[in-house]
Amino acid sequence: MSTDPAGHCSILIVDDMEENLIALEAVLGPLHQHLVRARSGEEALKAMLRQEFAVVLLDVRMPGMDGFETAANMKRLDQTKDVPVILVTGTGASTDNAYRGYAIGAADFITKPIDPWMLRTKVNVFLELYRKNRQLATRAQPVDADRLAEISQRLTRIEVLLRGRPDAGTAVLADRIAELEHTVGALLPHHTAG
Template structure:
């Protein structure tokens, strides 16, 4: 978790029409986030495998792989399944669009023509959730490190007690304790191989 919580998040915008991509970028630019374009479902999936996104804006009507199929593929992959998707629909879409979208895991919908304030507000909610999730993950890692350090200290105290005990096989004990210390040490943050 090397990312700073104040760093801009990435937002993926998926639409096959250049003018729509430009419009989304204009509306979202005041949020000061990293906006990434994809002009097809295939491009969107490739982008999602290359980097982490806080939210995806996904047009439903695209040639080839449409928005529903793209969303279903995003939700199938372990690496991307938790990324929220806002489906962008035309005004002619009916309740079957909402049913299909929610059934495949879409988090929200927005209809064209886009209200800039509503779009920014919805995206901002998911950006805040993404930041909070990163913060919780960083706290969990720090908490695990504290717990492992405490375990390592207790092991050292147990080793001292056992070494002082009469009749203890100190050579065998030292080998076993060294094994446990290496295993616990390998789990500590900052230890080579844990990053």
């Protein structure tokens, strides 16, 4: 699951060294998100195919499939190509590594030792983008026009019944129902305000 009802997202942290994973968990812990570990590029790719992640922190230097190759593979797969990847490397990193990372589609590139505040801030930006994209995707889902039309018809019938009653309180309720009907009608495809 990508987000839970409390808005928690999943973050994938990838490093072959246990102490680095522990350090990343300590730094990211205050964000209160679901952290998933992977100890290799292969393990990271498998994890990404099993679930959705808001962001990936990926160590560059790993045995076997290194971070660059892992990121390149992530960007080639339809299911994972849009997940932002932050590449993490040691202090001796050259600018060539940063260029190489950006060229394969990495969203950011940071060097160790990691500034905890900076990393949390960067990750938080990607978490917010992820949440906003999820909200937009939910809003973009097609509206069930038949169901909305049925609701609108029922509201119209209730409004007519209430307007026919002499009680002053029902007029206010009828006005509220008319507003609701207008709102539901606006959601219908090809609705024209009337």
